[in-house]
Every structure is written in structure tokens, then in C-alpha cells.
Amino acid sequence: MSKITIIGSGNIGFSLAKGLVTSGQFKPDDITLTRRSIAALKEEAGLGFRVSDNNPEASSDADIIVLAILPQQLKKVMEELKPVVQPTQVIVSVVSGVSCADVKAILGQDKIVVRAMPNTAIAIGQSMTCIASDDAPGEKVAVVERLFEAVGSVVIIQEDLMTSATALCACGIAFFLRAIRAASQGGVEIGFHAHDALKMAVQTAKGAADLLLQTQNHPEGEIDKVTSPKGCTIAGLNEMEHYGFSSAFIKGIKLSAKKAGGLYND
Numbered sequence: 066m067s068k069i070t071i072i073g074s075g076n077i078g079f080s081l082a083k084g085l086v087t088s089g090q091f092k093p094d095d096i097t098l099t100r101r102s103i104a105a106l107k108e109e110a111g112l113g114f115r116v117s118d119n120n121p122e123a124s125s126d127a128d129i130i131v132l133a134i135l136p137q138q139l140k141k142v143m144e145e146l147k148p149v150v151q152p153t154q155v156i157v158s159v160v161s162g163v164s165c166a167d168v169k170a171i172l173g174q175d176k177i178v179v180r181a182m183p184n185t186a187i188a189i190g191q192s193m194t195c196i197a198s199d200d201a202p203g204e205k206v207a208v209v210e211r212l213f214e215a216v217g218s219v220v221i222i223q224e225d226l227m228t229s230a231t232a233l234c235a236c237g238i239a240f241f242l243r244a245i246r247a248a249s250q251g252g253v254e255i256g257f258h259a260h261d262a263l264k265m266a267v268q269t270a271k272g273a274a275d276l277l278l279q280t281q282n283h284p285e286g287e288i289d290k291v292t293s294p295k296g297c298t299i300a301g302l303n304e305m306e307h308y309g310f311s312s313a314f315i316k317g318i319k320l321s322a323k324k325a326g327g328l329y330n331d
């Protein structure tokens with residue numbers, strides 16, 4: 066069983082830790098979570114995770130070190146870790162906009178660095194995680210692939226597509242959540258109590274996603290099955306398109322991708 070240290074128990078770091086335990090492949094005791102203050106790690110400690118406010122100490126005996134801090138916090142943390150990180154350890158960075166070369170520039174060219182871009186559904190084993198490395202595919206990348214397969218789906222991509230993956234998948238979960246909220250707000254306007262409207266919108270979204278996952282059909286093919294001629298679905302869809310629904314989604318994803326690429330030196 067690997068020992069994992071997650072530097073930065075924030076939204077994604079803690080979600081990853083919870084997902085790994087829920088997967089049954091790790092015990093809380095196998096995972097160390099760090100923050101700048103121990104007092105901020107009360108919830109983590111209560112769940113049985115190891116906790117620390119000392120990044121070098123927490124990383125020294127880990128098989129896998131996950132960097133899960135903000136891009137702006139990374140340089141300082143890497144300087145702290147530099148004296149302890151070994152070439153036998155696998156460093157996984159989930160930090161947006163920071164390349165493997167950026168990490169190696171501080172931690173050393175002999176280090177194994179793999180980038181991973183998960184989303185917060187990792188907490189329930191439903192992440193879409195993209196993985197990239199600037200090294201030739203090998204056993205260490207396979208280790209990271211298996212780690213993230215325990216908590217969702219994995220696609221291995223070229224490193225230059227990592228900011229695009231950030232926008233589509235990591236930011237993307239927020240975009241779909243906002244779409245669900247909008248649907249539920251529409252539901253309230255047409256007569257449902259908020260909690261019913263939300264439940265209906267959530268299950269409808271889940272059904273749409275599962276339909277595509279299970280049939281592998283194209284969304285437009287499934288939409289064609291819903292839009293009866295002269296019917297109410299096509300009327301609603303076209304009204305949304307007149308107001309720029311698809312265009313707004315595409316523009317949002319493009320802006321997120323642009324922003325994701327520039328966060329390290331922000």
C-alpha cells in the first residue's frame with residue numbers, strides 16, 4: 066500500500082483524500098494532509114487522516130506527494146520540499162497552469178513529476194481526471210493512472226492540452242452545476258417548490274449524462290429523440306440558443322482555458 070502526502074488540504078486536496086478512502090483502496094492512515102496550521106486540519110484529523118503543518122516532514126516518507134495548493138503558493142512550498150524530495154518518490158501536481166518543467170526547475174531534473182487535473186467529484190469517485198507527463202510513459206505514470214482510476218475516469222493527454230483539460234473538466238463541473246441551478250430556477254417559475262425543482266433538475270441531468278455514457282450516442286442524436294415536430298422541446302431549445310446558450314458555454318470554456326494557463330505568474 067502506497068503512502069500519500071497531500072500538500073494543501075483545501076477543496077481539491079481534501080476531496081481527493083476522501084475519494085481515495087471511499088474507494089476502499091486506501092485507509093485514512095495511509096494519507097497525510099497538510100496545511101499551514103494544524104488547527105485548520107481538525108476535520109481531517111477527526112476522519113483518521115494523518116495531519117501536519119510541516120510539509121518537508123510530512124513528505125519525507127511518502128511514496129506519492131500530491132501538490133494541491135494554489136499556483137501562487139507553489140514556489141514557496143517547492144523551495145521547502147526541495148531538500149527532502151527523492152527521485153524514487155512520485156510527485157503529482159494538480160496545480161493549474163504549472164508545467165512539469167516548472168516543477169522540475171525547482172525540485173530537480175531527476176525528479177518524477179506527473180500532472181493530474183481532477184474535479185471535485187473525486188470525493189465520490191466520479192472525477193474526470195486528465196493526466197500528463199513530460200517523461201516517456203512508464204511505471205510511474207501508470208501508478209498515477211491507477212491512483213486516479215480508483216476515484217473516477219482517467220484520460221492520458223499531451224501536456225500542452227492540460228490547461229484545456231482544466232477548463233473542460235475541472236472548471237467544467239461548476240459550469241454543469243450552474244446549468245442545473247438555472248434549470249431548477251426555471252422549475253420554480255413554472256410551479257415547483259425549490260427542493261422539488263432541484264431534485265427534478267438533478268435527476269434529469271444525471272439521466273442525460275448516464276444516457277450518453279451508457280449508449281455512447283452523440284448528444285444531438287438523443288436530443289432528436291426528445292424534440293417532437295412542432296413540439297415544446299424544440300421551442301424551448303431554440304429560445305435558449307437565440308439567447309446564446311451554446312455560445313455562452315463555449316466562450317466560458319475558452320476564457321477559463323486562457324486564464325488557467327496564466328495562473329502560475331499571476
Ligand SMILES: NC(=O)C1=CN([C@@H]2O[C@H](COP(=O)(O)OP(=O)(O)OC[C@H]3O[C@@H](n4cnc5c(N)ncnc54)[C@H](O)[C@@H]3O)[C@@H](O)[C@H]2O)C=CC1
Pocket residue numbers: 072073074075076077078099100101120133134135136138142159160161182183184185235
Ligand atoms: N478546486 C478544484 O476544483 C480544483 C483545483 N485544482 C488546483 O488545485 C489547487 C488547489 O485548489 P483548491 O483546492 O481549489 O484551493 P484551496 O485554497 O481550497 O486549497 C489550497 C489549500 O492549500 C493550503 N495551503 C496554502 N499554503 C500552504 C502551505 N504552505 N502548506 C500547506 N498547505 C498550504 C490552504 O490552507 C488550502 O487549504 C490549485 O492549484 C488549483 O488550480 C485542480 C483541479 C480542480
Ligand SMILES: O=C(O)[C@@H]1CCC=N1
Pocket residue numbers: 161231235236
Ligand atoms: O478555479 C480554479 O482556478 C481551479 C482550477 C480548476 C478548478 N478550480
